[in-house]
Structures are given as structure tokens and as C-alpha cells.
Amino acid sequence: MGLKFKKRTIGWMFVIFSVFMICLFYFYPMIQAFILSFQTGMGSNLDFVGFENYTRLFSDPTFLTALKNTLIYLIFQVPIMIILALVFSVLLNRPNLRFKGFFRTAIFLPAVTSLVAYSVIFKYLFATDGLVNNFLETVHIISEPINWITDPFWAKVTIILAITWRWTGYNMIFYLSSLQNIDRSIYEAAKIDGASSVQQFFRITIPMLKPIILFTSITSTIGTLQLFDEPMNITQGGPGNATLTISQYIYNLSFKYSPDFGYAATVSYVIVILVVIFSLIQFKVAGDRND
Amino acid sequence: MTKVKNIFIYVFLSVAAFISVFPFIWMIISMTNKSVDITKGTLLPGTNLIANLKNLFSTYDVGSALWNSFLIAVVTTVLALVISSAAGYGFEMYKNRSRETVFNILLLSMMIPFAALMVPLYRMFGKWTNVVPGIGIDTIVAVILPGITTAFLIFFFRQNTKMFPRDLVEAGRIDGLSELGIFFRIYMPTMKNSYAAAAIITFMNSWNNYMWPLVILQSPEKKTIPLLVSNLGAAYAPDYGVIYTAIVIATLPTAIIFFLMQKHFVAGMMGSVKG
Secondary structure, X not given: OHHHHHHHHHHHXXXXXXXXXXXXXXXXXXXXXXXXXXXXXXXXXXXXXXOHHHHHHHOOHHHHHHHHHHHHHHHHHHHHHHHHHHHHHHHHOOOOOOOHHHHHXXXXXXXXXXXXXXXXXXXXXXXXXXXXXXXXXXXXOOOOOOOXXXXXXXXXXXXXXXXXXXXXXXXXXXXXXXXXXXXXXXXXXXXXXXXXXXXXXXHHHHHHHHHHHHHHHHHHHHHHHOOXXXXXXXXXXXXXXXXXXXXXXXXXXXXXXXXXXXXXXXXXXXXXXXXXHHHHHHHHHHHHHHO | OHHHHHHHHHHHHHHHHHHHHHHHHHHHHHHOOOHHHHHHOOOOOOOOHHHHHHHHHHHOOHHXXXXXXXXXXXXXXXXXXXXXHHHHHHHHHOOOHHHHHHHHHHHHHHHOOHHHHHHHHHHHHHHHHOOOOOOOXXXXXXXXXXXXXXXXXXXXXXXXXXXXXHHHHHHXXXXXXXXHHHHHHHHHHHOHHHHHHHHHHHHHHHHXXXXXHHHHOOOHHHOOHHHHHHHHHOOOOOOHHHHHHXXXXXXXXXXXXXXXXXXXXXXXXXXXXXX
């Protein structure tokens, strides 16, 4: 009895501080944000307005633009990056490839940079008179400089290129470590049966990597939904609001324009809902895998 | 045919490697050049490094920014490791049903995006500003506190504790160590690889953290390195030599950690996949 009691209290002793901290810095603020999302006003003069903030979302062009931009990043960037990362990992996993370590380290290297630092570098490299345009003009791919930062379409492309540069190697490492767990003899057997490398890729590699592809797609999706550092430092959300993301809009609503914390909280619940939906899909599929 | 294919693979990987590494080469070369030459796209190292460094340190408070970032990252890492590893250990070694429920609830916090926490946290620290000195808006403590307990790290340590040999606990008990003694004197030294991996990830995240310090810090002398770099990047008349020098300084610590501890670095990344 005494020992059992002791064991129970000691267990709580180890975890209690963490429980307290997570409640204080995650769950309590989320409850606060929920209450806030039904209020509106400037600064701390807030009044309850019911669902007004939520209906405002649908008629707020800036919010709709931010939502659209965020989803565009998601739809184009995540698949491009995952396919690239898969291709790299498969190539680097070839048994007789030379300079493997060099290629792997080089392609992973972008993942060690700070988001702000690389964003600023990209902003300069992709300036209209920047190095990227210089290079493209020199090799005659383009005849006139592209306005990478100041054109609404190209600005989105720049953001997508930047994120892809930063995260492809990071995701590649996950695939590489899973590929190393696949038994080589499976490929040998496939080769004897006359399967081409393309067939091997789609029939063996992809199915074997399915769980990890899923994991990286979900984490990348959640990351992209929260995109902030890059548009903030490469384009400032511009031109106009062409690259504005939801996170940036929340920041602007709270700290850039005259603060409307209530409406900002409402917008932030949109991200929460999107993230929860995608996370639930992840748990669902991960659960299926364990069965 | 195979030969053509091989050549294609090497060319493809070389181009990818070049694109990946080029911005690093570019920032290091540019750090040594004058602003005018950088605009022209000089790809050769120059002789302006010392001048750039001098300019950077005399014009901007890089010293404080480095110190603030370093202080925040170290304190965050130490506290996060102790607190989260204790929790991971507690959840795994003293299992019971109610704690299992609590653990699952804590995991839910991983789904909460920081953008959603930003406003309520800012208001919370705003309320504390006048109540407790030193823990409010524009304090280093406010930068550190929300980052020291994450469900990810608790989960990471719990997963790693599964590999911790239980015999060692019994041995410790026989030697008369208290339960806390076992944690500090046996568990911690045994799990040093897990701690190294967790430390790298936490340090890096803290060193590179941008959004929360941007929101909560106001006075110039309290700014961190990412805030400084971001400010420099937004300048109307940028001195590129100076800016690239700052970028190299901002990138150096994490790059060094990566090259010295590659194995732990990758282990920390992978921590989120297991289980």
C-alpha cells in the first residue's frame, strides 16, 4: 500500500510541471482565443458580438486572399518538394553511386539555415537586378529580367522556390533512412523478373515508403499552413497582398494595423481547424497502418 | 544506355547540390566584398571583410543581439531538456491509466499552430507586465517561457525511455538511491545520446525563432539575431556587405553544430517519426 502510493505520487512529481506549463501556454491561451473570437474592438476595449467575426471572414477580401495564397502554396509546393525529395533519395540510395556523402550533405545543407537568414538571401538573389536574373539572361533563358519580387505571380513562385530550397533536403533524409531499411534482395528479385527501374520505383519503393511519405506530407502541410517567416522577409506579403499568408494576416491584424485581437483570434481558429483536419487524417492513416 | 543514364544522374545531382550550396558560397563571398561589387554580382572573394565586420558591429548592436539569442537558446535548451525528459521518464516508467489520459491530452497541443497562440499569449504577458516585474512584454523571460515545455520533446523522451534498461533502476534502488536520484544519477548519464539529439533540435529552433520574439520584444537592445537580420534585410539603402556578414554570423552556430554532430542532428530530426 505504502509503496504503491509512493509510486503514484512520484509519477505525478515527474510530470506535473510539464502538465502545468502546457496547460498554461497552450490550452489556456486556446480557450482565451476562443472567447476572444466572439469579441471585437480596438486594443483591450472588447465587446461581445456573437458570431459577427465569423461571418465577417466570408466577406473580408484580405482574409480570402490570404487563405487562397496559403492554399496555393500548399497545393503546389508540398507535392513538388516531396517528389523532388523522393527522387533525390532514390538516386542517393543507388548502391554504386559515388560521392554519396557529398551529395547528401550538400542537398541537406539548406535545412541548417535560419528561416529569416535564407529569406533575406533569396530576396536579394531574386531582385530584379539580382543574380538569378543576371544568370538567366547570360545563358539566354530569358531576354528581359523577371520581376520575381514585385510581380504578383512571380512573387508566389519565388516563395515556393524558396521553401522548396529550404525543405527538400530535410525531407530527403527521412526517405533515405527508410530506404536503407528496405531489403536489397527485393530489388534483386524484381530485376531478375525483368522490372525496369521506373517499375521498381512505383511498385516497390513508393509502397514501402508510404507511411513516411504520409508523415512528411502532413508535417509539410501543417508547416505551410503556418507560413510566416518567408513571406514576411522576402516580399512583406506584397505586391498588394499577393503573397500574404494567414499567419501574416493574424500578425498584421494584431500588431501592424490598429489591433483587433478579437478578429485576429477568429482568423487564427481557421488555421487551427485546418491543422486539426489534416492531423486527424494523419492519425487516421497511422492508425490504419498499426492494424 | 546505362552509361548515358549514369551521366544524367551525376549531372542532375550535381546541379541539385550546386543550387543547394550556392547561397552559402554566395553569402560567404559577399561577406568579403563591398556593397557596390555585390550588386554587380562579383563571385570572387574581396578584401572588405574587416571593414564589413567593423561597420556591422559599430552601426548595429550585434553584440547584444548575439548575447540575447545565445542566452535565450541556452536557457531554453537546458530547461526544456530537464523538464521534458523528467516528464517523458515519468510517463513511461510510472505508467497508470490516469497519467496515460493526461499524456494523450498533452499530445493534442502539438496540433496547435503558434500563430493561433500568439495573440492570447501576448495579452497574457501583457497582464503580467504590471504584476510581476521581469515577466512581461519586452522581457527575455517572456521569450523563453512558452518554449520550454513542448509535447514534442516529452513524446521524444518517452519514446527514448522505452530503450532505457529497467535493471539499472532496480540496481539504483538496491544501492539506496531515491527515485529522483535514479533519474539524475542513472537515467541522465545513460541517455546522453537522446539528450544530445534533443539539445540540438531545441537549440536550433530557439536560435532561429522569429515570430514570437518579433511579437513580444520591443526595445532595440533586447532584439535577437533573427530580428536584427530581418531589420537589416528590410533596409531602404542596404549595405549588402554588412548584411551578408550578419547573415553568416546568424547561420554559423547552427551550421557548426550540424557539422560537428551530424549523427545526433539527424537523430533529433527523426525523433518525431518513431512510434
